[in-house]
Amino acid sequence: MSNAPESSRRVISTHSLSKTFSHTGTQQNVLDRLDLDIREGDFTVIMGPSGAGKSTLLYALSGMDRPTLGTVEFDGTDISDYSEDRLARFRRSHCGFVFQQVYLLDAMSVMDNVMAVGLLVSHDRGGVRRRAEELFEMVGLSQAQTRKSATMLSGGEAQRAAIVRGLINAPDVLFADEPTGQLNSETSTRVLDLLSQVNAAGQTIVMVTHDVRSAARGNRILYLRDGHVQGELDLGRDDPGWSHRQQRLAGFLDELGW
Numbered sequence: 370m371s372n373a374p375e376s377s378r379r380v381i382s383t384h385s386l387s388k389t390f391s392h393t394g395t396q397q398n399v400l401d402r403l404d405l406d407i408r409e410g411d412f413t414v415i416m417g418p419s420g421a422g423k424s425t426l427l428y429a430l431s432g433m434d435r436p437t438l439g440t441v442e443f444d445g446t447d448i449s450d451y452s453e454d455r456l457a458r459f460r461r462s463h464c465g466f467v468f469q470q471v472y473l474l475d476a477m478s479v480m481d482n483v484m485a486v487g488l489l490v491s492h493d494r495g496g497v498r499r500r501a502e503e504l505f506e507m508v509g510l511s512q513a514q515t516r517k518s519a520t521m522l523s524g525g526e527a528q529r530a531a532i533v534r535g536l537i538n539a540p541d542v543l544f545a546d547e548p549t550g551q552l553n554s555e556t557s558t559r560v561l562d563l564l565s566q567v568n569a570a571g572q573t574i575v576m577v578t579h580d581v582r583s584a585a586r587g588n589r590i591l592y593l594r595d596g597h598v599q600g601e602l603d604l605g606r607d608d609p610g611w612s613h614r615q616q617r618l619a620g621f622l623d624e625l626g627w
């Protein structure tokens with residue numbers, strides 16, 4: 370569990386964040402005037418029923434998509450009306466992403482996949498390589514594995530490589546959308562241990578998941594339904610044991626009718 374110091378600094382603040390999709394003349398209000406903060410150093414988990422808008426919220430918080438109404442402030446700067454180009458530059462420097470699908474480029478080695486993302490932000494090839502090597506070591510991928518094509522990795526290895534890619538530019542926030550969704554239980558545990566480890570070292574994380582075991586890694590749980598945050602649980606940073614954390618979380622979810 371995280372030993373990161375408590376911080377009340379807000380990295381992201383939304384104000385009346387709304388997202389509406391239109392399909393064949395009807396409008397769907399997926400996010401409805403949300404006001405929420407993401408605090409530095411927190412491992413925030415977004416839960417909620419299928420279709421509640423969890424991924425939509427993650428995309429809005431990370432500048433992958435723009436709100437229909439309202440604003441998203443990242444480090445005090447409103448990013449909601451940035452142009453596509455500016456948003457892309459902003460994301461590269463400030464956000465890291467880990468998805469359920471790994472999306473490594475098969476034609477490149479694992480190292481080159483990570484280097485390519487690092488070199489979008491820095492021209493210091495040696496520096497990027499050194500950071501990549503450090504991160505690969507941290508996630509337990511050997512040099513031989515990083516020289517392989519991405520197709521030659523197991524699912525768990527590929528997801529660990531994706532975490533390295535997500536961290537290569539030292540993002541302010543690492544966003545993860547069901548990062549263990551495709552993994553078996555043992556490999557999920559390794560990936561979750563890794564997320565806990567980087568969070569303990571101070572990395573701010575926002576993760577969407579359906580999985581109680583994964584969610585128990587977070588210190589703050591937001592439950593999204595009908596476009597609102599319907600409940601919030603402070604799971605804290607002290608570790609009274611995973612089963613205790615999972616029980617508290619299960620109780621919270623039961624009360625919300627999960």
Ligand SMILES: Nc1ncnc2c1ncn2[C@@H]1O[C@H](COP(=O)(O)OP(=O)(O)OP(=O)(O)O)[C@@H](O)[C@H]1O
Pocket residue numbers: 390391399417418419420421422423424425426
């Ligand atoms: N680009 C889009 N165009 C139209 N509708 C969309 C779009 N993206 C999402 N939606 C709709 O918004 C709603 C919320 O989708 P979202 O993927 O955010 O939900 P979720 O809570 O992440 O769901 P799940 O847990 O099933 O992944 C869904 O009804 C979905 O169909």
